[in-house]
């Protein structure tokens with residue numbers, strides 16, 4: 397039986413199709429190429445060697461090692477590249493056990509800006525933006541820290557501040573895991589700037605602006 401619609405088209409009947417096929421019976425180069433690429437694609441999909449490979453995922457047990465773990469512990473004394481802490485002052489705030497009163501690198505405007513940013517994030521919640529110790533957490537009941545502007549802390553060496561941030565101090569916890577040593581020094585530099593800001597005299601003001609200030613005060 398002829399399919400309806402199919403037979404209506406002139407020359408498109410089964411015979412015409414058969415004639416077309418017989419005329420093309422010998423597969424041409426294009427046809428071979430097509431078949432080859434289908435095979436290549438098909439068999440490539442069946443390769444498993446790189447897809448299912450013997451490997452351990454993190455924390456997977458292993459029967460190979462005595463302790464039954466696939467993760468290997470660090471070999472004692474190994475230091476990752478760039479992590480050798482030879483600079484005592486930079487990493488501890490002390491040199492030969494004595495708390496330092498100098499910075500381990502030059503303090504520039506950039507360092508102070510960084511210090512202010514980090515201080516406002518990490519310290520101001522308790523110490524407030526000026527360092528007087530009335531931050532929001534304190535207003536909500538946390539023990540009040542001393543003001544940075546008391547004589548004892550104004551005279552404390554910079555290494556002391558570095559140690560307080562690194563190790564914590566009394567009720568204040570350590571920030572070692574959150575603030576890198578370089579940023580700790582930047583914060584200390586900014587604390588020094590805060591201290592100066594509360595104890596500046598007219599002599600600290602540049603001469604040309606001094607006149608302006610005295611004028612205003614009159």
Ligand code: HEC
Nearest residue numbers: 518519521522539540541542557560561565566567568571
């Ligand atoms: C959660 C509140 C809190 C935060 C945040 C905090 N501190 Fe403190 N800090 C305290 C308290 C409370 C004390 C007083 C601790 C004591 O005497 O027991 C203190 C004390 C100090 C002191 C004085 C130490 C001394 O010699 O008396 C310094 C300096 C200090 N903090 C620096 C910092 C710096 C820098 C940061 C930010 C990196 C910081 N703190 C963040 C609560 C905080």
